[in-house]
Amino acid sequence: MRIHLTSIRKRIGIVIFAALLLPTASPIFASTDATKLAPVARHEKIGQLVTEFVQKSHYRHASVDDDLSSQVLDGYIESLDNNRMYLLASDVAAFEQYRLLLDDMVRSEPLDPVFEMFEVYRTRVRERLQFALTELQTEPDFSVDEDYLFDREDMPWAANTSELDELWRLRVKNDALSLALADQTWDEINEKLDKRYTRFLKRMDQMNSDDVFEMFMNSFAHALDPHSSYLSPRNSEEYRIQMSLSYFGIGASLQTEDDYVMVINIIPGGPAAIDGLLQPKDKITGVAQGADGELVDVIGWRLDDVVQLIRGPAETVVRLQVMPAGALPGAGEKVITLTRNQVKLEEQAAKSQVITIPRDGRDWTIGVIDVPSFYRDYRALSNGDKDYTSTTKDVKRLIGELEEKGVDGLIIDLRNNGGGHLTEATALSGLFIDNGPVVQLRNSNGRISRLDDPDPVPRVAYHGPLAVLVNRYSASASEIFAAAIQDYARGVIIGQQTFGKGTVQNLYSLDQYVRRPDDEGLGQLTLTIGKYYRVTGESTQHRGVDPDIALPSPIDANVVGESVRETALPWDTIRTTEFRAGTPLDTTIDSLTANHISRAKEDPDFQYLLEGIRDVEEARSRKSVSLNIDRRRTEREDEMAKRLDRENHRRAALDLDALATVEELEALEGPDIHLDQAAAIVTDLAVLREVKSAPPAQTARNTGQPAKMENLQD
16 A cells, blocks of 8 residues: 555644644733634535535636645735734744645644634734733823834734834834824823724634634635635625625625725615715724714724624614725824615616817717616516616616717716626627627636627617726626727727726535535635636736726726736636627727827826826835824825815816815815716717718818828727
8 A cells, every 4th residue: 555655744744733832932811701713513514515616616627735735824824914913933934834734624634723823823912912902001102203114014024022012012102193193182092092902802702613714714715716715604694685785784895904994895876885985995993873973993893893883774874984095004084974775776777977078169078877887687587577677778778868968979987897797798788889799708617608799689779989988996797898899999998907807706505515504504605617708819817908098097006906916817818709890999099099198288187186196106105104293293284285285286277266275175076087088088089080971171171180080990
């Protein structure tokens, strides 16, 4: 019988995990409330099921082996302590003995080492929070010139507890300074931070075995790709609630990052989307009930506890204290008041408006259709309701209304549209192109299928000048639509490179695959099973869709998007499918770009946008903040004064009255500069179209630009 030494080494490593010793340089604070967490029987069953699905169905056909085990360990450590504020270098070094063992654990071996690693982390958290509480016994000196490095993701692990003590001394001082800048007294600061740190300790001790197991299994799933994931039974139910939109709340998806609850995206049609103030990447630091309720500090809270605070009966008020996206620690926070309501499908629906652009002595009207998501009411459709709601039906109706108004061009606005139903993406494409393929799909077995315009009758709803406006948050189905419009040369894509989410997922309810599911359930697995490809054969995965005319954006493509995710599936190509595109738009796009660049140089709004982006990038590049209160206060005042000056410079150029105070600036609803730029570009497109269609003599007489006739390609 052949004996594999690697297998023996792995088994011995699992058995001797109890020998893992914490460094003696640091005392261990025993928990008085928490019991030691350990795996339960169903966790091993889940691990076996997930392993089977991964090996049979995942697009990569990934092997659950040592290489994957190594990636899982890195991901698990990162999920525990992403900012390297708790674990010691010696802890991480001790975890190394399991680098090649996790694949066996998830497949068939005991999962105890996973929980023991978590216990090491939880012990370190207790130490740090105990230290933080001790620091509150002495009021910090905010006149000292020193800095706090808040971004430690790429820093080395602390070598000893003394080094962590210094990091946390600065952390506590920064937390206190942030409150001092809000004019709170030391007694108030002390009380608030004491509650915050104590609450965080309590939440840590309230974590259960399913929490730890879910964290580990997500490290396993994310090692395959960013969109595969595991949800515990409790969070599976939470997912069901969110997908059915059958709860009353604000309409936002949240997750925890370090000690903060962060907004991931805004659900179209929900109260937050309608209000417009809450944005992705914002961090919620406090929650209050009603118009007058006291703000409850939620930094360090469990996500589900914060969600329960935010949810509530319909037509009731919740107030959120928010640290805006990209703001430095201690920056000014804002309070957003929202009225809870049910997320209604009709409020998610596409909407239209008309923008008027004065040009060459006449007003050009550009229709805009905002498509927040690709939706379809399948329940109504399956019940035979011919009036079922869908993106395509709504857009077709809006196109008819806009054409009745005599618009000269059309913009489909897909900014922040994260996708939705694939059938709607193909159907919507069919409103602008004749019958033909829209997207290709390759599954994990390599089989390629083609999805065509579902309308068998070759009819186009709109023939005029067309542009699609996108940004980095335009993803999935949005990218399929934009790519089809670009590949068929039907319109111009304007904005920012899109997200690059070109993968297909399937949801597996694990209870369906066992004879006697556990009373508490097994949860659910989301697994990537395929990839989308354009009709040209190029994948939208990783690269997204590049705009024909790029607009500058404050959204950092180095932080947001598929390409920044380490385990993202790569871009690749398959064979081009047969399709009939229009005449290439290359020369037209060159002309539109030249006009846009020339116009932007003199446009006060565009220059305002560029200045704002430079300020955002400067703030984003900073990884530390001063702990000197006078310096921080001056920096904040200078920042607000700079914003006010920038706005007033824009207003002066546009002959508008200047603003006198920062409060007026905060209450101001600024222009939608990207949409305005897109409308100007579509106006150029409409002008070119009119030039081409006019008789030669009339063209020369009316426009004085006969040379541009050749630049328009249908």
